[in-house]
Amino acid sequence: MILTASRTLVRRDLLLALRRRSDVATALLFFIIVASLFPLGIGAEPNLLRSIAPGVIWVAALLSSMLSLSRLFAGDHADGTLEQLVLGAAPLGVVVASKTLAHWLVSGLPLVLIAPLIALQYDVAAELYGVLAVSLLLGTPILSIIGAIGAALTLGLRGGGVLLSLLVLPLYVPVLILGAGAVEMAGAGLSPSGQLLLLGAMLIVAAVFAPWATAAALRISLE
Amino acid sequence: MTTDSIKWFGYSSPQTFFPLAGRIARICAVLAVVFGVAGLYTGLFVAPTDATQGEVYRVIFIHVPAAWMSMFLYVVMAFWAAVGLSFNTRLSFLMARALAPTGALFTFIALWTGSLWGKPTWGTWWVWDARLTSELILLFLYFGFIALQASIDERRRADRAGAVLAIVGVVNIPIIYYSVKWWNTLHQGASVSFTKAPSMAATMFTGMILMALCFWMYSIAVALTRVRCEIAENP
Numbered sequence: 001m002i003l004t005a006s007r008t009l010v011r012r013d014l015l016l017a018l019r020r021r022s023d024v025a026t027a028l029l030f031f032i033i034v035a036s037l038f039p040l041g042i043g044a045e046p047n048l049l050r051s052i053a054p055g056v057i058w059v060a061a062l063l064s065s066m067l068s069l070s071r072l073f074a075g076d077h078a079d080g081t082l083e084q085l086v087l088g089a090a091p092l093g094v095v096v097a098s099k100t101l102a103h104w105l106v107s108g109l110p111l112v113l114i115a116p117l118i119a120l121q122y123d124v125a126a127e128l129y130g131v132l133a134v135s136l137l138l139g140t141p142i143l144s145i146i147g148a149i150g151a152a153l154t155l156g157l158r159g160g161g162v163l164l165s166l167l168v169l170p171l172y173v174p175v176l177i178l179g180a181g182a183v184e185m186a187g188a189g190l191s192p193s194g195q196l197l198l199l200g201a202m203l204i205v206a207a208v209f210a211p212w213a214t215a216a217a218l219r220i221s222l223e
Numbered sequence: 224m225t226t227d228s229i230k231w232f233g234y235s236s237p238q239t240f241f242p243l244a245g246r247i248a249r250i251c252a253v254l255a256v257v258f259g260v261a262g263l264y265t266g267l268f269v270a271p272t273d274a275t276q277g278e279v280y281r282v283i284f285i286h287v288p289a290a291w292m293s294m295f296l297y298v299v300m301a302f303w304a305a306v307g308l309s310f311n312t313r314l315s316f317l318m319a320r321a322l323a324p325t326g327a328l329f330t331f332i333a334l335w336t337g338s339l340w341g342k343p344t345w346g347t348w349w350v351w352d353a354r355l356t357s358e359l360i361l362l363f364l365y366f367g368f369i370a371l372q373a374s375i376d377e378r379r380r381a382d383r384a385g386a387v388l389a390i391v392g393v394v395n396i397p398i399i400y401y402s403v404k405w406w407n408t409l410h411q412g413a414s415v416s417f418t419k420a421p422s423m424a425a426t427m428f429t430g431m432i433l434m435a436l437c438f439w440m441y442s443i444a445v446a447l448t449r450v451r452c453e454i455a456e457n458p
Contacts, residue, residue, distance in 0.1 A: 221384065
C-alpha cells in the first residue's frame with residue numbers, strides 16, 4: 001500500500017513537472033548562469049579557474065536547488081491537495097519522502113548531468129569528472145531532503161523565499177564542504193573516498209530521519 | 224499532587240510561573256553583578272600578564288565565557304523546544320523564544336572579541352579557523368530561528384515551527400562543527416590553535432569561571448524577564 005502510494009505520488013509529481021517544463025529549465029539555467037558569472041568577476045586565469053571549479057559548481061548547485069525548494073509544497077498547498085495528503089491513509093513521512101524524491105529527480109538530477117559541462121568551461125581535468133558526478137549524485141539529494149524541512153516550515157509565509165534561504169543554507173554547510181572537498185582531494189591526487197563515504201552516510205541518515213521532521217513541520221504549518 | 228514532590232507541572236502555567244520568574248530573575252541579576260565585578264577585578268587586576276601575549280590575552284575573560292554560553296544556550300533552547308513539542312506547554316516555547324536573542328548576543332560577542340584579540344595576536348581580524356567558522360554558522364542558526372518566529376503572525380504556529388527548527392539545528396551543530404574542522408585541516412589554513420595555549424595560571428582560570436558564572440546568571444535573569452514580558456503581553 002505504502003509503495004503504491006509512493007509510486008503514484010512520484011509519478012504524479014514528475015508528470016506535473018513535465019507539464020510545466022519551464023520551471024525545471026529555469027533552475028537549471030540559473031545553475032549555468034551563476035557558474036558562468038565567476039570567471040567574469042574573478043578573471044579567466046586557467047589555474048585559478050581550475051582551483052575554484054569544485055567550489056563554484058557546488059555553491060551554484062546549492063543556490064539552484066534552494067531556489068526550487070519553495071515549489072516543493074507550494075503548488076499542492078495552494079490548491080488544497082496537500083491537506084488531502086495529510087489527511088490520507090499513507091503515512092505523511094512516506095508522502096514527504098516521495099515528493100522529495102520527485103523534486104530531486106526534477107531539480108537535482110539535471111544538475112548532476114549538466115555539471116561536466118561547467119567543469120569543461122573551468123578546464124577541470126577529465127579524470128575528475130567521475131568524482132564530481134558521484135559527489136553531486138550523493139550530495140544533491142541531501143540538499144532536497146534537508147531543504148524540504150525548511151520548505152515545510154516556511155509554507156505560505158510572506159517573504160518565504162528569503163527566509164527559506166536563511167534557514168536552510170547554514171544546514172547545507174557540511175554537504176558543501178564534503179562535496180567540494182571530495183573533488184579537491186581527487187585533484188590533489190589523493191583518494192576522495194573518505195568524503196564520498198561521509199556524504200553517503202549523511203544521505204542515509206538524512207533520508208531516514210528528515211522526512212519525519214518535514215512531516216511534523218507540515219502538520220504545524222497546516223493546522 | 225502530593226506535598227513532598229516538587230510541583231513540576233504546577234509551574235508550567237504562565238500565571239503561577241510569572242511571580243516565581245520575577246523572584247529568580249531578581250536574584251540572578253544581583254548574582255550576575257556580584258560575579259561580574261569579582262570576575263572583572265580578578266581578570267583585569269589580579270591575573271598576571273601573559274608571558275607571550277602581554278595584556279591582550281585579557282579579552283579571554285569575556286571571550287571564552289561568551290563562546291561557552293553561545294553554544295550552551297542553543298542546546299538549552301532546543302531542550303525547551305523539545306519539551307514544548309512533547310508536553311504541549313506554552314511556557315516551554317516562551318523559554319525557547321526568550322533564550323534566542325541572548326544566545327545570538329553571546330555568539331556575536333564571542334566573534335567580536337575574538338577578532339579584537341586576533342588582530343594584535345594573529346595579525347588579522349578573521350581567519351577561517353574551524354572554531355571561528357562554526358561559531359559564525361551558529362550565529363546564522365540563531366538568526367534563522369529568530370527570523371522564522373518573527374515572520375509567523377500566529378503564535379502557536381510560530382512557537383512550534385521554531386521548535387522544529389531548533390531541534391533540527393541542534394542535531395546539525397556537531398555535524399557542522401566536525402565538517403568545518405575537517406575542511407580546515409584539509410586546506411591547511413592559518414596554523415594557529417587555541418588548544419596549544421600554555422597552561423593557565425590559577426587566577427586566570429578563576430577569573431574565567433567567575434565571568435562564566437556572571438554570564439550564566441545574566442542569561443537566566445534576562446531570559447526570565449523576557450518570558451515575563453511575553454506573559455504580560457499575551458496572558
